[in-house]
Amino acid sequence: MxxxxxxxxxxxxxxxxxxxxxxxxxxxxxxxxxxxxxxxxxxxxxxxxxxxxxxxxxxxxxxxxxxxxxxxxxxxxxxxxxxxxxxxxxxxxxxxxxxxxxxxxxxxxxxxxxxxxxxxxxxxxxxxxxxxxxxxxxxxxPEYDAGYGAGQRAKAAGVSHFLCVNHYITNPASVERCQGFADALGVDLSGNMLDAGSDPSEVERRVEAYMRQNPNVDGILTLGPSSAHPTLRYLERSRKAGNIFFATFDLSDQIAAAIKDGHINFAIDQxxxxxxxxxxxxxxxxxxxxxxxxxxxxxxxxxxxxxxxxxxxxxxxxxx
The missing domain is CATH 3.40.50.2300 (Response regulator)
Structure with a gap:
Protein backbone atom coordinates (compact mmCIF):
# COMPACT_ATOMS: atom_id res chain seq x y z
CA MET A 1 0.00 0.00 0.00
CA PRO A 142 -17.92 12.54 -5.24
CA GLU A 143 -19.27 13.03 -1.73
CA TYR A 144 -21.76 10.16 -1.59
CA ASP A 145 -19.16 7.74 -2.97
CA ALA A 146 -16.62 8.91 -0.41
CA GLY A 147 -19.08 8.40 2.43
CA TYR A 148 -20.01 4.99 1.05
CA GLY A 149 -16.37 3.93 0.87
CA ALA A 150 -15.86 4.99 4.47
CA GLY A 151 -18.98 3.08 5.47
CA GLN A 152 -17.70 -0.07 3.81
CA ARG A 153 -14.54 0.12 5.91
CA ALA A 154 -16.61 0.71 9.04
CA LYS A 155 -18.84 -2.26 8.26
CA ALA A 156 -15.80 -4.49 7.78
CA ALA A 157 -14.64 -3.37 11.22
CA GLY A 158 -17.95 -4.46 12.74
CA VAL A 159 -19.67 -1.08 13.18
CA SER A 160 -23.46 -1.38 13.46
CA HIS A 161 -24.57 1.78 15.32
CA PHE A 162 -23.05 5.05 14.19
CA LEU A 163 -23.16 8.80 14.62
CA CYS A 164 -22.44 11.25 11.80
CA VAL A 165 -21.37 14.59 13.28
CA ASN A 166 -22.44 17.22 10.74
CA HIS A 167 -21.03 20.69 11.43
CA TYR A 168 -22.47 22.19 8.23
CA ILE A 169 -25.89 20.60 7.83
CA THR A 170 -27.17 23.36 5.53
CA ASN A 171 -24.71 22.16 2.88
CA PRO A 172 -26.40 19.30 0.96
CA ALA A 173 -23.01 17.77 0.14
CA SER A 174 -22.39 17.19 3.84
CA VAL A 175 -25.60 15.18 4.09
CA GLU A 176 -24.50 13.10 1.07
CA ARG A 177 -21.39 12.08 3.01
CA CYS A 178 -23.50 10.89 5.95
CA GLN A 179 -26.01 9.18 3.65
CA GLY A 180 -23.32 7.23 1.82
CA PHE A 181 -21.89 6.06 5.14
CA ALA A 182 -25.33 4.95 6.36
CA ASP A 183 -26.16 3.13 3.13
CA ALA A 184 -22.88 1.19 3.21
CA LEU A 185 -23.73 0.05 6.75
CA GLY A 186 -27.30 -0.76 5.74
CA VAL A 187 -28.62 1.61 8.42
CA ASP A 188 -31.24 4.36 8.16
CA LEU A 189 -29.59 7.78 8.44
CA SER A 190 -32.56 9.19 10.33
CA GLY A 191 -31.65 9.71 13.97
CA ASN A 192 -27.97 8.99 13.34
CA MET A 193 -26.93 12.41 11.99
CA LEU A 194 -26.26 15.18 14.49
CA ASP A 195 -26.66 18.86 13.62
CA ALA A 196 -23.60 19.86 15.63
CA GLY A 197 -23.27 23.53 14.68
CA SER A 198 -19.91 25.10 13.94
CA ASP A 199 -18.81 26.40 17.35
CA PRO A 200 -16.18 23.96 18.71
CA SER A 201 -17.48 24.02 22.29
CA GLU A 202 -21.03 23.47 21.09
CA VAL A 203 -19.96 20.59 18.85
CA GLU A 204 -18.25 18.90 21.78
CA ARG A 205 -21.26 19.43 24.04
CA ARG A 206 -23.75 18.07 21.51
CA VAL A 207 -21.63 15.02 20.75
CA GLU A 208 -21.35 14.26 24.46
CA ALA A 209 -25.12 14.61 24.94
CA TYR A 210 -25.83 12.33 21.99
CA MET A 211 -23.40 9.68 23.17
CA ARG A 212 -24.94 9.67 26.64
CA GLN A 213 -28.38 9.13 25.14
CA ASN A 214 -27.09 6.50 22.69
CA PRO A 215 -24.50 4.38 24.54
CA ASN A 216 -24.64 1.66 21.86
CA VAL A 217 -22.85 3.86 19.28
CA ASP A 218 -19.74 1.99 18.15
CA GLY A 219 -18.75 4.16 15.18
CA ILE A 220 -18.41 7.91 14.55
CA LEU A 221 -17.98 9.81 11.29
CA THR A 222 -17.04 13.49 11.32
CA LEU A 223 -17.02 15.68 8.23
CA GLY A 224 -13.83 17.67 8.69
CA PRO A 225 -11.59 19.29 11.32
CA SER A 226 -14.41 21.59 12.50
CA SER A 227 -16.29 18.57 13.84
CA ALA A 228 -13.40 16.10 14.20
CA HIS A 229 -11.37 18.18 16.68
CA PRO A 230 -14.19 18.73 19.23
CA THR A 231 -15.33 15.10 18.88
CA LEU A 232 -11.80 13.90 19.49
CA ARG A 233 -11.56 16.07 22.61
CA TYR A 234 -14.74 14.48 23.97
CA LEU A 235 -13.55 10.94 23.23
CA GLU A 236 -10.18 11.58 24.85
CA ARG A 237 -11.74 13.29 27.85
CA SER A 238 -14.21 10.42 28.34
CA ARG A 239 -11.44 7.84 27.80
CA LYS A 240 -13.28 6.36 24.83
CA ALA A 241 -10.65 7.31 22.26
CA GLY A 242 -9.32 4.20 20.55
CA ASN A 243 -12.29 2.13 21.73
CA ILE A 244 -14.81 3.55 19.24
CA PHE A 245 -14.35 3.33 15.48
CA PHE A 246 -13.67 6.90 14.40
CA ALA A 247 -13.35 8.10 10.81
CA THR A 248 -13.24 11.65 9.53
CA PHE A 249 -13.15 13.58 6.31
CA ASP A 250 -10.11 15.72 5.59
CA LEU A 251 -6.79 16.17 7.35
CA SER A 252 -5.13 18.46 9.87
CA ASP A 253 -2.13 18.27 12.19
CA GLN A 254 -4.39 17.18 15.04
CA ILE A 255 -6.12 14.53 12.94
CA ALA A 256 -2.75 13.22 11.72
CA ALA A 257 -1.54 12.89 15.33
CA ALA A 258 -4.75 11.07 16.30
CA ILE A 259 -4.29 8.59 13.45
CA LYS A 260 -0.78 7.85 14.70
CA ASP A 261 -2.10 7.43 18.25
CA GLY A 262 -4.81 5.02 17.09
CA HIS A 263 -7.61 7.37 18.15
CA ILE A 264 -8.79 7.93 14.55
CA ASN A 265 -8.96 4.93 12.21
CA PHE A 266 -8.56 6.91 8.98
CA ALA A 267 -9.10 10.25 7.30
CA ILE A 268 -10.78 10.60 3.91
CA ASP A 269 -8.52 12.75 1.78
CA GLN A 270 -10.02 14.67 -1.13
Missing part, protein backbone atom coordinates in the same frame (compact mmCIF):
# COMPACT_ATOMS: atom_id res chain seq x y z
CA UNK A 2 2.84 2.37 0.90
CA UNK A 3 4.61 1.65 -2.36
CA UNK A 4 1.46 2.31 -4.38
CA UNK A 5 0.78 5.62 -2.65
CA UNK A 6 4.40 6.68 -3.02
CA UNK A 7 4.33 5.82 -6.72
CA UNK A 8 1.08 7.73 -7.29
CA UNK A 9 2.43 10.69 -5.36
CA UNK A 10 5.60 10.68 -7.42
CA UNK A 11 3.65 10.55 -10.67
CA UNK A 12 1.36 13.38 -9.59
CA UNK A 13 4.29 15.52 -8.50
CA UNK A 14 6.02 14.86 -11.80
CA UNK A 15 2.87 15.79 -13.73
CA UNK A 16 2.43 19.05 -11.83
CA UNK A 17 6.10 19.92 -12.25
CA UNK A 18 5.89 19.26 -15.96
CA UNK A 19 2.76 21.37 -16.27
CA UNK A 20 4.30 24.24 -14.31
CA UNK A 21 7.50 24.04 -16.35
CA UNK A 22 5.48 24.10 -19.56
CA UNK A 23 3.81 27.30 -18.40
CA UNK A 24 7.05 29.26 -18.03
CA UNK A 25 6.98 30.58 -21.61
CA UNK A 26 3.26 31.28 -21.22
CA UNK A 27 4.05 33.83 -18.51
CA UNK A 28 6.20 35.80 -20.88
CA UNK A 29 3.58 35.72 -23.65
CA UNK A 30 0.66 36.97 -21.54
CA UNK A 31 0.02 40.60 -22.34
CA UNK A 32 -1.92 41.33 -19.15
CA UNK A 33 -2.09 39.63 -15.79
CA UNK A 34 -5.21 37.52 -15.60
CA UNK A 35 -7.58 37.81 -12.64
CA UNK A 36 -9.31 34.71 -11.33
CA UNK A 37 -11.58 34.52 -8.28
CA UNK A 38 -12.18 31.44 -6.15
CA UNK A 39 -15.42 31.59 -4.14
CA UNK A 40 -15.98 29.01 -1.42
CA UNK A 41 -18.89 28.31 0.91
CA UNK A 42 -16.61 28.00 3.96
CA UNK A 43 -16.86 30.33 6.97
CA UNK A 44 -13.72 32.09 8.16
CA UNK A 45 -13.42 29.58 11.01
CA UNK A 46 -12.91 26.61 8.68
CA UNK A 47 -9.14 26.08 8.62
CA UNK A 48 -9.38 23.22 6.11
CA UNK A 49 -9.52 25.74 3.26
CA UNK A 50 -6.05 27.04 4.10
CA UNK A 51 -4.60 24.35 1.84
CA UNK A 52 -6.70 25.59 -1.07
CA UNK A 53 -5.68 29.19 -0.34
CA UNK A 54 -2.06 28.09 -0.46
CA UNK A 55 -2.68 26.19 -3.70
CA UNK A 56 -4.24 29.12 -5.57
CA UNK A 57 -1.43 31.40 -4.42
CA UNK A 58 1.23 29.03 -5.72
CA UNK A 59 -0.69 28.35 -8.95
CA UNK A 60 -1.15 32.09 -9.48
CA UNK A 61 2.60 32.59 -9.08
CA UNK A 62 3.24 29.78 -11.58
CA UNK A 63 1.18 31.42 -14.33
CA UNK A 64 1.59 35.05 -13.27
CA UNK A 65 -2.12 35.46 -12.50
CA UNK A 66 -3.88 37.44 -9.77
CA UNK A 67 -5.98 34.87 -7.91
CA UNK A 68 -8.35 36.11 -5.21
CA UNK A 69 -10.20 34.13 -2.53
CA UNK A 70 -13.66 35.14 -1.36
CA UNK A 71 -16.11 33.48 1.03
CA UNK A 72 -19.12 34.22 3.26
CA UNK A 73 -17.76 35.11 6.69
CA UNK A 74 -20.25 32.92 8.55
CA UNK A 75 -20.84 30.33 5.84
CA UNK A 76 -24.25 31.75 4.87
CA UNK A 77 -25.14 30.45 1.41
CA UNK A 78 -27.34 33.41 0.54
CA UNK A 79 -24.32 35.61 1.25
CA UNK A 80 -22.21 33.32 -0.94
CA UNK A 81 -24.68 33.79 -3.80
CA UNK A 82 -24.33 37.57 -3.41
CA UNK A 83 -20.54 37.24 -3.52
CA UNK A 84 -20.84 35.30 -6.79
CA UNK A 85 -23.10 38.05 -8.20
CA UNK A 86 -20.62 40.76 -7.16
CA UNK A 87 -17.74 38.81 -8.65
CA UNK A 88 -19.57 38.32 -11.95
CA UNK A 89 -20.27 42.06 -12.09
CA UNK A 90 -16.53 42.74 -11.74
CA UNK A 91 -15.92 40.71 -14.94
CA UNK A 92 -12.94 38.55 -13.94
CA UNK A 93 -11.11 36.33 -16.42
CA UNK A 94 -12.43 33.23 -14.69
CA UNK A 95 -14.35 32.02 -11.64
CA UNK A 96 -13.72 28.96 -9.48
CA UNK A 97 -16.67 28.14 -7.23
CA UNK A 98 -17.93 25.39 -4.95
CA UNK A 99 -21.49 24.16 -5.56
CA UNK A 100 -22.53 24.24 -1.92
CA UNK A 101 -26.21 24.39 -2.88
CA UNK A 102 -27.20 23.96 -6.51
CA UNK A 103 -30.55 25.77 -6.21
CA UNK A 104 -29.14 28.77 -4.31
CA UNK A 105 -26.14 29.25 -6.60
CA UNK A 106 -27.68 28.24 -9.94
CA UNK A 107 -28.75 31.73 -10.99
CA UNK A 108 -25.50 33.62 -10.28
CA UNK A 109 -23.26 30.90 -11.76
CA UNK A 110 -25.33 30.58 -14.93
CA UNK A 111 -25.27 34.37 -15.26
CA UNK A 112 -21.47 34.22 -15.27
CA UNK A 113 -21.55 31.60 -18.02
CA UNK A 114 -24.01 33.67 -20.09
CA UNK A 115 -21.66 36.64 -19.84
CA UNK A 116 -18.84 34.54 -21.22
CA UNK A 117 -16.89 34.20 -17.97
CA UNK A 118 -15.21 30.76 -17.80
CA UNK A 119 -16.31 28.83 -14.70
CA UNK A 120 -14.75 25.77 -13.06
CA UNK A 121 -16.57 24.20 -10.11
CA UNK A 122 -14.75 22.53 -7.23
CA UNK A 123 -15.24 20.69 -3.96
CA UNK A 124 -18.99 20.52 -3.28
CA UNK A 125 -21.53 19.41 -5.85
CA UNK A 126 -21.46 16.80 -8.58
CA UNK A 127 -20.13 16.58 -12.09
CA UNK A 128 -23.72 16.47 -13.38
CA UNK A 129 -24.56 19.69 -11.53
CA UNK A 130 -21.41 21.32 -12.88
CA UNK A 131 -22.45 20.45 -16.44
CA UNK A 132 -26.00 21.72 -15.83
CA UNK A 133 -24.55 25.05 -14.72
CA UNK A 134 -22.50 25.32 -17.90
CA UNK A 135 -19.13 25.09 -16.14
CA UNK A 136 -16.06 23.95 -18.05
CA UNK A 137 -15.42 21.06 -15.65
CA UNK A 138 -15.56 19.95 -12.01
CA UNK A 139 -12.61 19.21 -9.74
CA UNK A 140 -13.66 17.46 -6.56
CA UNK A 141 -14.61 14.38 -4.66
CA UNK A 271 -6.66 16.31 -1.90
CA UNK A 272 -7.74 19.96 -1.59
CA UNK A 273 -4.46 21.23 -3.01
CA UNK A 274 -5.51 19.82 -6.38
CA UNK A 275 -8.90 21.55 -6.06
CA UNK A 276 -7.17 24.90 -5.79
CA UNK A 277 -4.10 24.46 -7.98
CA UNK A 278 -5.50 22.69 -11.03
CA UNK A 279 -8.44 25.05 -11.77
CA UNK A 280 -6.08 28.06 -11.82
CA UNK A 281 -3.78 26.30 -14.28
CA UNK A 282 -6.72 25.16 -16.40
CA UNK A 283 -8.35 28.60 -16.48
CA UNK A 284 -5.05 30.15 -17.55
CA UNK A 285 -4.63 27.65 -20.38
CA UNK A 286 -8.25 28.17 -21.43
CA UNK A 287 -8.04 31.96 -21.31
CA UNK A 288 -4.81 32.07 -23.30
CA UNK A 289 -5.14 29.18 -25.72
CA UNK A 290 -8.68 27.77 -25.46
CA UNK A 291 -7.33 24.52 -23.98
CA UNK A 292 -9.35 22.60 -21.39
CA UNK A 293 -9.31 18.91 -20.30
CA UNK A 294 -12.06 16.79 -21.83
CA UNK A 295 -12.89 15.05 -18.56
CA UNK A 296 -13.76 16.06 -15.01
CA UNK A 297 -11.16 15.47 -12.30
CA UNK A 298 -11.89 13.33 -9.23
CA UNK A 299 -9.50 14.59 -6.57
CA UNK A 300 -10.66 11.93 -4.07
CA UNK A 301 -11.43 9.93 -2.11
CA UNK A 302 -8.16 8.65 -0.77
CA UNK A 303 -7.76 7.11 2.67
CA UNK A 304 -5.05 8.14 5.12
CA UNK A 305 -4.33 5.49 7.73
CA UNK A 306 -1.57 4.60 10.17
CA UNK A 307 0.13 2.82 7.27
CA UNK A 308 0.68 5.97 5.20
CA UNK A 309 0.29 8.90 7.59
CA UNK A 310 4.04 9.48 7.82
CA UNK A 311 4.11 10.33 4.11
CA UNK A 312 1.58 13.14 4.38
CA UNK A 313 1.61 14.55 7.92
CA UNK A 314 4.58 16.85 7.31
CA UNK A 315 2.55 18.62 4.60
CA UNK A 316 -0.77 18.82 6.47
CA UNK A 317 -2.34 22.25 6.12
CA UNK A 318 -0.03 23.21 3.27
CA UNK A 319 -0.30 20.67 0.46
CA UNK A 320 -2.20 17.80 2.12
Missing amino acids: KATIKTLGTLMAASLMAMTTALVPIQASAADQERFVLISHAPDSDSWWNTIKNAIREAGDAVNADVQYRNPTNGDLADMARIVEQTVASNPDGIIVSIADFDVLKGPIQDAVRRGIPVITINSGTQEQSEALGALLHVGQ QPYLQGYMPVIMLSLYHRYGLIPANHMNSGPGFITADNIAQVEALAGEVR
